[in-house]
Amino acid sequence: MSLVWQLATRFRRAKQANGFVSFISASSTFGIGLGCFVLILLLSVMNGFQRELEQRLLAFIPHGELYAVSSQGIENWPQAIERFSQHNSVEKVQPYAKLTGMLQKARQMKAVELTALEPDIASSDALFDYIDDEVKQRYTTDKDAVILGKSIAEQLKLEVGDTVQLLIPTVTDDLTFVAPQTIWLTYVGSFSLGGELDNRVGFMPLKTAVEKLNISHGAQGLRFQLSTPFQARQVMRELGYSFEQAVYISDWTRTQGHLYQDIQLVRLIVYIALVLVIAVACFNIVSGLVMTVAEKKSSIGILMTMGLSANKVRMTFMLQGLLNGCIGVAVGTAVGVITALNLTDWITSIERLLGVSLLSGDIYFVNFLPTELHWQDVMITAVIALILSLISTLYPANKAAKLSPAKALS
Structure with a gap:
C-alpha cells in the first residue's frame, strides 16, 4: 500500500507540470468543494426554517x-x-x-x-x-x-x-x-x-x-x-x-401546511441539484485521470515490466483521483460547517451595516435568516461526494491497469 501511495502522490505532483491537466484537476477539486459547501449551507437554512416553524409558529397556533x-x-x-x-x-x-x-x-x-x-x-x-x-x-x-x-x-x-x-x-x-x-x-x-x-x-x-x-x-x-x-x-x-x-x-x-411542504420541496430540489453539481465536478476527475494515463503510459509500462501488478496500477490511479475528491470534500465541508454555524450573525451584521432587511416580518413568519446544522446532513453530503469521486476513478484506473507493457513502451 505504501508503494501505491508513493506512486499516486508522485504522479499527482508530476501532473502539475502540465498546465491543462493541472487546471482540470483543480477544477474538479473546486467543483466538489463548492458543491459540498453550498449543499451543507442550504440544508442548514432549510433546517433553520423548519425549526422556526415548529418552535415559533406551531407553538402559537393549535x-x-x-x-x-x-x-x-x-x-x-x-x-x-x-x-x-x-x-x-x-x-x-x-x-x-x-x-x-x-x-x-x-x-x-x-x-x-x-x-x-x-x-x-x-x-x-x-x-x-x-x-x-x-x-x-x-x-x-x-x-x-x-x-x-x-x-x-x-x-x-x-x-x-x-x-x-x-x-x-x-x-x-x-x-x-x-x-x-x-x-x-x-x-x-x-x-x-x-x-x-x-x-x-x-x-x-x-x-x-x-x-x-x-x-x-x-x-x-x-x-x-x-x-x-x-x-x-x-x-x-x-x-x-x-x-x-x-x-x-x-x-x-390545512391552514399552515403549505409552509412545511414548501420547505420540504426546496430541500429536495436543493439536494438533487447540488448532488448533480458534485457529479459533474467528478467528471473532471475522469478527464484528468484519462489524460494522466495517456501522458504516463510509458512510465506505467516500465513499472509493469518491473513487476508492478495490474491491481496496484489500478489502485494507484484510483487513489490519485480520490485525493482530489478528498481535498474538495474536506475544504468544502469545513467552510460549509463554519458558514452554517455563523450565517445568521453574519447576515444580521450585514443588514445593520447596509440598513436593509433580507426577510420582511410583514411577509414571512421570521424576519431573520435561520440556520441549524445537522451533522447527519454533513456526513451524508461528504459520503455522497466521496462515493461519486471514487466511482469517477474506475474507468481511467481500469484503462491504466489494462495497458500492455509492450504497447506502452513501443
Missing part, C-alpha cells in the same frame, strides 16, 4: 382542533379534555370559540379572526410567550379584553384602552338578511409573530364569546397541542373518530 357541528357547542367538554389529555401524543387541550367578523374603530374597518380562550388557561400557554406580562394581566382581568396582531393594531391606529366594535354576521335559517351582531371590546395590547398571522388574528376571553354566540355548552370546540406536531393529521383523525359527538376535524397542515 396543532389540531375538534369543533362541534351543533351550534350549542361541545357537550361535557371538561370530561372530554380529561380523557384526551391521557393520549400519549397530546400535551394540552383547551376549550375555545372562534369568531370571524369586521373590527371597527371610527371609520376604519378590518377583517379579523378572533379566538376566544379561557384567560386562566391561556396565560400559561406557549402562545403567550410572545405577549408582554402587562398585556397578559389586562387580558385575565378584563372580561371584554381583546389582544390583536401588531399589523391590525397599526392599521386601526389603536392605543391601549381604546374601545373597538366587532361586527359578526348573523345566519338565519331562511337565509334572510339581518343586521350583524355587535360586540364591544377593549384593546389591551398586541403580539407580533410575523407574517400573515399579525394581520388577521386576535384573542378574547372565552366567557364573553360564549355569551354573545349563545353557545349553551360553554365551548365551541377543543384545540390541541401535540408532542408530535408533524403527525397531527393522523392523531387528530384518531381523536375525532373516537369522539361521541359529531365534530369537524382540523389540523395545522
Whole structure:
C-alpha cells in the first residue's frame, strides 16, 4: 500500500507540470468543494426554517382542533379534555370559540379572526410567550379584553384602552338578511409573530364569546397541542373518530401546511441539484485521470515490466483521483460547517451595516435568516461526494491497469 501511495502522490505532483491537466484537476477539486459547501449551507437554512416553524409558529397556533357541528357547542367538554389529555401524543387541550367578523374603530374597518380562550388557561400557554406580562394581566382581568396582531393594531391606529366594535354576521335559517351582531371590546395590547398571522388574528376571553354566540355548552370546540406536531393529521383523525359527538376535524397542515411542504420541496430540489453539481465536478476527475494515463503510459509500462501488478496500477490511479475528491470534500465541508454555524450573525451584521432587511416580518413568519446544522446532513453530503469521486476513478484506473507493457513502451 505504501508503494501505491508513493506512486499516486508522485504522479499527482508530476501532473502539475502540465498546465491543462493541472487546471482540470483543480477544477474538479473546486467543483466538489463548492458543491459540498453550498449543499451543507442550504440544508442548514432549510433546517433553520423548519425549526422556526415548529418552535415559533406551531407553538402559537393549535396543532389540531375538534369543533362541534351543533351550534350549542361541545357537550361535557371538561370530561372530554380529561380523557384526551391521557393520549400519549397530546400535551394540552383547551376549550375555545372562534369568531370571524369586521373590527371597527371610527371609520376604519378590518377583517379579523378572533379566538376566544379561557384567560386562566391561556396565560400559561406557549402562545403567550410572545405577549408582554402587562398585556397578559389586562387580558385575565378584563372580561371584554381583546389582544390583536401588531399589523391590525397599526392599521386601526389603536392605543391601549381604546374601545373597538366587532361586527359578526348573523345566519338565519331562511337565509334572510339581518343586521350583524355587535360586540364591544377593549384593546389591551398586541403580539407580533410575523407574517400573515399579525394581520388577521386576535384573542378574547372565552366567557364573553360564549355569551354573545349563545353557545349553551360553554365551548365551541377543543384545540390541541401535540408532542408530535408533524403527525397531527393522523392523531387528530384518531381523536375525532373516537369522539361521541359529531365534530369537524382540523389540523395545522390545512391552514399552515403549505409552509412545511414548501420547505420540504426546496430541500429536495436543493439536494438533487447540488448532488448533480458534485457529479459533474467528478467528471473532471475522469478527464484528468484519462489524460494522466495517456501522458504516463510509458512510465506505467516500465513499472509493469518491473513487476508492478495490474491491481496496484489500478489502485494507484484510483487513489490519485480520490485525493482530489478528498481535498474538495474536506475544504468544502469545513467552510460549509463554519458558514452554517455563523450565517445568521453574519447576515444580521450585514443588514445593520447596509440598513436593509433580507426577510420582511410583514411577509414571512421570521424576519431573520435561520440556520441549524445537522451533522447527519454533513456526513451524508461528504459520503455522497466521496462515493461519486471514487466511482469517477474506475474507468481511467481500469484503462491504466489494462495497458500492455509492450504497447506502452513501443
